[in-house]
Amino acid sequence: MIGFLARRLGLLLLVVFGVTTVLFVLTRLSGDPAAIMSPPDAGPEVLAATRERLGLNDPLWLQYVNTLVSTFTFDFGQSFAMDTSVSSVLWSRLGTSLYIIIPALVIGPLVSMAIGVYAALRPTRRSGRAVMGAAFLTDGVPYFLLAFILILVFAIQLGWLPATGNASYAALVIPVAVLTLQAVSATSRLVRGQMLDALGQGPVQTARSLGLSPAVVLFRHALPLALPPLLAWLGIQFSFLFSSLLVLEPIMNYGGIGNLLVRSVNQRDFPVVQACVVVFAVLITTVNIALDVAVRGLDPRLRKAS
């Protein structure tokens, strides 16, 4: 187990290194921050001074080393565009995003589980098929379109919820609903498939033959068989969630980390872009490692190997 964790930790460092390197190359190819930050009529000497101030006149290898050092010390310095340190804006925006991430992460899997299991127990009945049909249709609608539909209905037509912003708890409802629906539509169909498969397996037939109650057969025997692939899927879903924030937060004018990243890219605010992407990479990799550990805890057959 120690060796397993050490290897995964090494993988995490490798991912962070790779992400930082790719990002360095892409940002340096993306244009001159000084030109974007300065007024259109600024003279060449103004641009040169700005470049000097931002450290963009250093040789590229030195900039790369500085970038790596800042990533691994988690100290990203000053923002190019804002008059503040990167870490203070990073943590406050991440905190704002967590208000929609955490509810979506709790509600999404629970609802998917409930719907998927319900449908798996009624594979041929109309109710089970109707639920899956609805999930399929929702899955076909892009989540940003879903956001517009919800805003149109609940904010503009009915006036129940604010259309944009993050000023009140009511403003959280639509973004959380969008992220949850997006996760549920795909995950519930996977849950149904996995449960249907598990219910047909030998150990479940054995459990039935012991005269155990349907609930015990379902939750203590079938569910553990279905769970490992679902946990792996949850890891993938977690990275989808962060990529959705990049579109959802700007269109809803939600002041979270997704919005911050998009704006920083537009402004060529390299330190903030780097900080956001590194945080994304660390979070996504850590969650996937945690899920790996959970699967190993669940299935004794995996513990001996590796």
Added chain:
Amino acid sequence: MTATEIDSPPAGTASAPALRLEDVRVELSGSSGRVQILRGVSFEVPRGQIVALAGESGSGKSTAMLAAVRLLPWGAGVSGTIECQGEDVRALSSRQLRQFRARTARVIFQDPWSSLHPMRSVGSQLVESARSADGSLSKAAARELAVETLRRVGIPDPKARMDVYPHQISGGQLQRVMIAMALVARPAVLLCDEPTTALDVTTQAQILDLLRDLNRSEGITVLIATHDLDVIAGIADRLVVMYAGRVVEDGPAQQVLAAPKHLYTWSLLQAAPAHQHESRLRPIEGRPPRSDENLPGCAFAPRCPGARDECTGELPGLELVAVGHRSACLPVQQQKEAQQ
């Protein structure tokens, strides 16, 4: 008077059979619509005996066994009478059915690797099985019973084996664990669906010996489905031979093996090394009918070396051809009539 009337005293009396199937028909949904798996199966398993249910794959022996505990796949259509230990199995409510499965009739499946739960320890599965049968059993008492039962089925160092996971022990030991899982419930009937097919020959013999010992010492009634006549020749009291969803012969095991009264059984023995004294084995030509084929006569007639014209025309019933020995073979029945 038909054989069933002679052989079956009214249900509920002390001598009622442990398991009785009468005219049981089972339909399953296949890819090509509904298919008949059992086409009117009748047989009995007398209390305290070992009965072998023999037949090729697809003959319906597993289906008959699973029907007896209502473990058929969802959507199966069942008709006929199924009685076990005096209970009408098909009429049980879901609560009664759970009690029946927990205490009265336990099943041993073919493949122990895929029958035990891979993510739970052997001990926890045994304890769960024991407490399903007897809700008043404490966890500690159930554990004790489990260890004792593991020892009884011949697992060495049973205490240590309780904490082991199924993938850590051999197939033979796993099948012993499956048997122990049934025994902790002290069932009246043990239904074994090809219990040794997945095991090597030496282990097969050991598992069968174990089943015979349990039958002798505890009086547990055992029904074993098998496609291998050699396997059960030594331990079965009675032999029920199935072909294409019907019982074709049913009699005392030694008598059926020594003097089969159905040409299918006879052909089967000709094809088996242990029963064939000539130098060459004679395989049965052709193949069994598919489950969606409906033949008007005897289903074996197209492959039968002694088939007559009548065989393909009408379906022969199971008739008594010797004491306690029934056969659904027209030539055999006609021969017997001619002698009388």
